[in-house]
Amino acid sequence: MSTMAKSRWADDTDDAALEAQLKKEKEERKRQKADKARKLEEERLAREAAAAQAAKAASQGEQGEGGQDDANNAPRAKRRRLSPDRGTPAAGPAHESANSNSDSKLLRFEGGGTFGRCRSVENYDKLNDIEEGAYGWVARAQEAATGKVVALKRLKIDTTDRSGLPVTGLREIQILKDCDHRNVVKLQEVVVGEDTSRIENIFLVLEFVEHDLKSILEDMPEPFLASEVKTLLLQLASGVAYLHDNYILHRDLKTSNLLLNNRGQLKIADFGMARYVGDPPPKLTQLVVTLWYRAPELLLGAARYAQAIDMWSIGCIFGELLTREPLLQGKNEVDELTKIFELCGIPTEDSWPSFRRLPNARALRLPKTTTTKSLIRAKFPLLTSAGASLLNGLLALDPDCRPTAKDMLEHEYFRQDPKPKQEAMFPTFPSKAGQERRRRKTTPNAPIRGQAVELGAVDFSGIFSGRDKEERGGGFSLRMV
Amino acid sequence: MSHMTNPLATPDQLYQRRSFSALPTDLQDAIFFSTQCLTQAAGVLLQLPQAVAAQANVVLARYWLVEPFMSHEFSAVSAASLYLVAKLGPTPRSPRDVSNVYAYLLSASSSFFRSSSTTPPPANNPSSYYLSDGAYQRSHSRILELEARILYALGFNTHVSLPHPLAITYLQALDFLGTRKERIAGRALEYLNTALLSPQMLYLTSQPNALAVAAIYNAAKDVGAKMPECEWWEVFDVDREELGFLVVGMRSVEGWARKMREDIPRMAECMLTRRIVENEMERRGLHTGNGHGVSSAYTLDPEAELARKMDEKIAQIEEND
Numbered sequence: 001m002s003t004m005a006k007s008r009w010a011d012d013t014d015d016a017a018l019e020a021q022l023k024k025e026k027e028e029r030k031r032q033k034a035d036k037a038r039k040l041e042e043e044r045l046a047r048e049a050a051a052a053q054a055a056k057a058a059s060q061g062e063q064g065e066g067g068q069d070d071a072n073n074a075p076r077a078k079r080r081r082l083s084p085d086r087g088t089p090a091a092g093p094a095h096e097s098a099n100s101n102s103d104s105k106l107l108r109f110e111g112g113g114t115f116g117r118c119r120s121v122e123n124y125d126k127l128n129d130i131e132e133g134a135y136g137w138v139a140r141a142q143e144a145a146t147g148k149v150v151a152l153k154r155l156k157i158d159t160t161d162r163s164g165l166p167v168t169g170l171r172e173i174q175i176l177k178d179c180d181h182r183n184v185v186k187l188q189e190v191v192v193g194e195d196t197s198r199i200e201n202i203f204l205v206l207e208f209v210e211h212d213l214k215s216i217l218e219d220m221p222e223p224f225l226a227s228e229v230k231t232l233l234l235q236l237a238s239g240v241a242y243l244h245d246n247y248i249l250h251r252d253l254k255t256s257n258l259l260l261n262n263r264g265q266l267k268i269a270d271f272g273m274a275r276y277v278g279d280p281p282p283k284l285t286q287l288v289v290t291l292w293y294r295a296p297e298l299l300l301g302a303a304r305y306a307q308a309i310d311m312w313s314i315g316c317i318f319g320e321l322l323t324r325e326p327l328l329q330g331k332n333e334v335d336e337l338t339k340i341f342e343l344c345g346i347p348t349e350d351s352w353p354s355f356r357r358l359p360n361a362r363a364l365r366l367p368k369t370t371t372t373k374s375l376i377r378a379k380f381p382l383l384t385s386a387g388a389s390l391l392n393g394l395l396a397l398d399p400d401c402r403p404t405a406k407d408m409l410e411h412e413y414f415r416q417d418p419k420p421k422q423e424a425m426f427p428t429f430p431s432k433a434g435q436e437r438r439r440r441k442t443t444p445n446a447p448i449r450g451q452a453v454e455l456g457a458v459d460f461s462g463i464f465s466g467r468d469k470e471e472r473g474g475g476f477s478l479r480m481v
Numbered sequence: 482m483s484h485m486t487n488p489l490a491t492p493d494q495l496y497q498r499r500s501f502s503a504l505p506t507d508l509q510d511a512i513f514f515s516t517q518c519l520t521q522a523a524g525v526l527l528q529l530p531q532a533v534a535a536q537a538n539v540v541l542a543r544y545w546l547v548e549p550f551m552s553h554e555f556s557a558v559s560a561a562s563l564y565l566v567a568k569l570g571p572t573p574r575s576p577r578d579v580s581n582v583y584a585y586l587l588s589a590s591s592s593f594f595r596s597s598s599t600t601p602p603p604a605n606n607p608s609s610y611y612l613s614d615g616a617y618q619r620s621h622s623r624i625l626e627l628e629a630r631i632l633y634a635l636g637f638n639t640h641v642s643l644p645h646p647l648a649i650t651y652l653q654a655l656d657f658l659g660t661r662k663e664r665i666a667g668r669a670l671e672y673l674n675t676a677l678l679s680p681q682m683l684y685l686t687s688q689p690n691a692l693a694v695a696a697i698y699n700a701a702k703d704v705g706a707k708m709p710e711c712e713w714w715e716v717f718d719v720d721r722e723e724l725g726f727l728v729v730g731m732r733s734v735e736g737w738a739r740k741m742r743e744d745i746p747r748m749a750e751c752m753l754t755r756r757i758v759e760n761e762m763e764r765r766g767l768h769t770g771n772g773h774g775v776s777s778a779y780t781l782d783p784e785a786e787l788a789r790k791m792d793e794k795i796a797q798i799e800e801n802d
Contacts, residue, residue, distance in 0.1 A: 106718045109688050112486035112642075115543050115635045116494075162576065164625040165632065167568055173637045174569070178483065190637040199629035202637075246484070282571060 121191045121203050124152060130433040140208060140433060150188060151209070151433075155202040165202075172271040173204065175248055183239030185209065185259060185269040209259035209267055210431035213317075217255060217324045219429070226387075228427075229321045230420035234409065235266040236314060241405035243268070244307045249281075250274050251288040253313035255320055264426025281306045289313060291336050292326045296347075297399050299337050301359035308399035314408070315394030322380055341366070344395055345374045352398035386413040485642055487539070490685040494546045504550060505767065508758055510680035511745050514738060515594070515753045516541065516555045517678045519586060522593050523563055526582045527574050531674070536570075536641040537563040538677040539684045540631065546685065547634040553627060554755055556587055560620075561627035569639060580620040585610040587752055594751050644673055644689035644696070651693055651717055657706060668700035669693075672731045679734045687727055694719045695727035 124141040130151065131138050137154040155169045176187035186207040193201030213232075224232070236258065243250055252273040259267045273288050283303045289295070295312035297305055319327035328343065330336025341347070346366050347355045355361055376395065377388050390413045396402045403411070414420060502509060517538050524534025541562040560583045567574045586593050588610035592602045612620070632639070648669050657665050673696045676683045683692060694714045701708050714724050742748050747757055 106715055106720055108718060109486045109690060110483065111489070112483045112640070112688070113488045113638075114491050114494075115488045115547070115638050117547055118633050118636050162621065162625070164564075164568070164576075164628045167573075170569060170632070170637070170639070174639055177638060178640065192633055196633065198626070199633045 118190055118192045120194055120196075121152070121201065122194055123191065124150065124205070126152070128435055140435075149208045151206045153204040153206055155204065157200065157202070159200075168272050169202075171275055175271050175274050175276070176204070176206075178246070179243070179248075181239060181242040182265065183235045183267055184242065185267040206269070207267075208433075209261045209269070210434050211260045211262075211429055212256050212269075212433075213258040213260055213266070213321075214254075214256035215432050216260060216429050217320065220324065223324050224321055225418070225421070226384075227418040227421035229318075230414055230418075231264065231423060231426070232260075232266055232321060233314075233318060234414055234420055235423075236268070236317065237405050237408040239266070239268045240310055240314065241409060243274075244310070244405055247276050247278065248274055249277050249284075249307065250310050250313075252290060252293075253310055253317065254290050254293045255317055255326075258317070262428045262431070264421075264423035277306070280304070291330055291333070292316065292328055294336065295399065296337065296340050296397055297358065299333055299340075300355070300361045300364075303359075305399065307404060308402045311394055311402040311405065311408070312399075314405075315391060315402075318391050318394060319380070322383065337364075340397075343375055343379065344397055347397045351396075355397070384413070384416060386411070386416050389413070483640065483642070485647070485690065486688050487642055487684070488543075488638060488640070489688070490543070490546050490682065495682075495686075498546055502549065503767070504758070504762070505765075507741070507744065508761065509550060510737075511741055511748055512550055512555055512753055512758065513542070513545065513680045513682075514678055514741065515748060516559050519556060519583075519593075519752055520559045520563055521674075521677070522586055523559065523579070523582050526586070527563070527567070527578060529563070529567055529572055529574065532643060532645070533567050533570055533572060534563065535643055535645070535674065535677055537566040539641045539643075540566055540635070540639060542682050542685055544631050544634050546682075548630070551755060551758070553630070556583055556752055556754070557620075557623050557627055558631070559583075561624045562631055564624050565628045565631060565639070566641075576621045576624050577617070579624060580612060580617055581610075583620070584612045584616075594748075642689050644692035645670060647689050648673060648693035648696055651697055654716075655697070655709065655713065657697070657701065665697075665700050665704045665706055668703055669696040672696035672699050675734050676727075676731050678738070679730060680737075681730050683727060683730050687723065690717050691719045691723050691727055693717070695724055695731055698724060698728055699731055 123145065124143055127140040127142055127149070129137070129139050137156075139152045139154075140149060141152045142149050155166070155173075157165065157169075173187070173190055176185070180186075188205040188207065191203050191205055192199055193203075236253075240250065240253070250268065250271065250273070252270060253268070257268065257270040259269050261267070275284075277284065281304055284305065286298050286301055286303070286305075289298060289309060293313040293316045295305070295309040298309060316327045328336060328339045330339045345351070349356075374392055374395075376392050377383075380388060380391065383391065390403075390408065390411050393401070393403050394408070498509075499506065504512075520537050520541060521534050524531065524537065537559075541559060544558065544562065560579050564574065564576065564579050585591055588606075590603055590606050590609045649666065652666055652669065673692060676692060676696070687695075694717050698708070698714070700706075712721065714721070745761070747753070747761070751757075
């Protein structure tokens with residue numbers, strides 16, 4: 001047998017011997033473990049007994065029986081130290097107080113989580129493309145293991161860019177990873193392409209939300225009700241308040257970046273422009289925010305700006321929700337400014353004191369004839385006065401005069417009738433991203449000239465078959481199966 | 482939202498690193514220490530704020546808990562992590578600058594790894610750190626490749642919160658700043674910066690608040706400042722056990738580094754490279770894998786290890802037959 005070339009896995013005596021040996025070893029280990037456990041248990045019992053004894057002795061000592069030195073010493077030696085000062089030779093001064101308040105409860109910082117390799121995109125099955133455009137590629141997909149539907153957003157990578165992965169993409173990932181709020185889209189994880197020898201395909205796994213606000217506005221036959229506008233604005237404000245609370249500027253709020261699910265929940269998405277800013281804010285680039293939603297201080301070249309630029313965008317979105325049309329559709333920066341001044345009035349020393357000091361404002365020639373009064377009230381005649389005052393505030397030319405997101409949540413407008421509609425009562429819409437858009441009933445095309453369609457030998461008799469199985473009733477019949 | 486906390490290493494990650502790497506522990510520690518020093522030096526030469534260099538240290542430490550030491554050249558990983566962290570912050574540096582600085586630090590002209598007391602400073606010989614076009618292109622590509630690699634290994638989580646600002650706030654709260662303010666604050670920051678180099682990976686096992694408190698404790702001891710007579714660390718949510726561990730951990734780095742320099746003399750002469758580590762392994766008669774395929778051979782997963790043991794056992798039994 002030993003001469004034969006045998007398989008390592010062949011079931012022969014060698015294996016049996018090995019198995020026996022392994023088994024023996026295992027049993028030996030088990031025995032040792034049991035021994036150890038028993039010993040520990042014994043020790044514990046002994047310790048408890050000693051402690052109990054000591055406690056008894058101590059209480060006796062308290063009752064005034066003097067001369068029990070060793071008994072009195074025992075509890076001190078045995079006293080339980082929750083956190084032993086091993087290795088802290090210097091931890092002297094606080095020893096005595098250590099016991100008295102060892103029960104104090106420490107507030108723990110919330111754990112920061114862990115880190116580890118990305119998973120592969122192969123864990124997801126693609127369902128359909130959602131959009132492919134300037135923002136890169138987004139698809140609806142399903143996690144194979146759980147069946148959960150998600151949105152996969154591919155990080156756009158320019159391979160000719162010799163500065164590596166795009167910093168905006170990395171910022172977006174970091175900010176979304178840090179955020180946890182019901183009105184901010186959730187990033188589940190980041191996955192990479194199958195070939196991990198070169199990291200070239202990077203996908204963000206985002207929660208799938210059925211709609212974006214822009215396509216809903218474009219498709220809806222009637223504008224949102226006042227109560228619905230309030231619900232949407234409240235959610236938007238609470239999401240933005242969360243971001244601002246955490247030192248995040250979104251810098252690209254617009255209706256196409258606001259998602260809405262079928263439960264009436266609004267979620268802020270697309271953090272490609274977002275970044276963390278300190279307080280006071282550092283110098284930042286002015287090339288942010290889509291033109292139609294860009295605040296006047298950005299257009300005038302302010303290098304230092306803050307949360308108020310997001311509030312301006314919210315104002316533009318507010319107007320758009322009311323009319324279903326973007327509020328200020330400038331063709332370029334100058335045209336945008338003109339449209340802003342037409343709507344909000346020309347800035348004066350009173351309405352925006354620091355305005356003349358902005359870089360692009362010096363060269364600006366303002367028409368003398370146009371009014372310095374805001375036309376917002378006139379443009380939205382159906383808005384209540386509280387609503388108009390909120391919109392006026394959000395679209396204040398002076399960024400310091402705009403309300404913060406927190407102020408906005410407290411605004412009178414949301415307390416007046418009609419009250420904000422409950423999210424659950426929101427109407428639903430066919431989802432473009434979920435490929436429900438084409439639900440529109442397709443009518444057959446007009447007949448094409450030419451040969452008349454021949455029906456051929458079609459048997460229509462089936463239509464009326466089985467009538468004898470029908471229950472006969474008053475006016476109509478039910479078929480019993 | 483976690484502005485004040487960090488993702489920490491899991492016990493599994495720490496265990497894997499220590500138990501299943503073919504590199505002996507002292508070499509692992511030496512690689513860790515010298516690469517972290519290199520990162521700091523490069524941060525200085527690139528005129529980056531210490532916050533950036535410190536974050537790069539932490540990112541690098543995390544990376545090496547996920548990926549094996551030997552899979553890439555140590556200095557290249559250091560350069561990539563510094564490049565990445567600088568890029569994400571307000572002070573980006575170009576790949577050109579980063580490549581130049583590392584070329585200088587690794588050249589014979591740099592005095593960085595030479596102990597100043599024993600040898601005279603090396604002559605400045607510009608040709609020793611001149612980066613040819615081809616060499617620069619290679620260095621540039623390696624930085625970009627490793628940048629993606631690091632992000633992949635960390636699951637794209639680059640968040641690092643440092644204990645330094647917390648330490649200053651705590652010092653204010655403790656009213657330590659009233660007396661000998663520069664000394665105690667400076668000393669605390671020194672402890673925090675030293676802890677970045679510790680192969681015990683303190684920044685991966687403790688949250689910033691604990692690190693800040695331990696550094697303050699050590700600094701106050703060193704300066705002889707009077708500390709509150711109660712368990713003041715509990716105010717900052719640090720318990721006694723963790724504080725004790727960190728206090729010792731932070732104090733031990735200096736002595737440990739000195740001893741290691743004696744044990745591995747090469748450390749005092751130049752930056753450790755993969756080649757030096759391989760040679761050292763051979764000198765010790767340790768298995769270094771088969772030449773170029775070292776990277777994968779250095780970390781065995783537990784299952785492979787078990788399979789190997791079983792094979793040996795079977796061979797033994799067969800011999801006995």
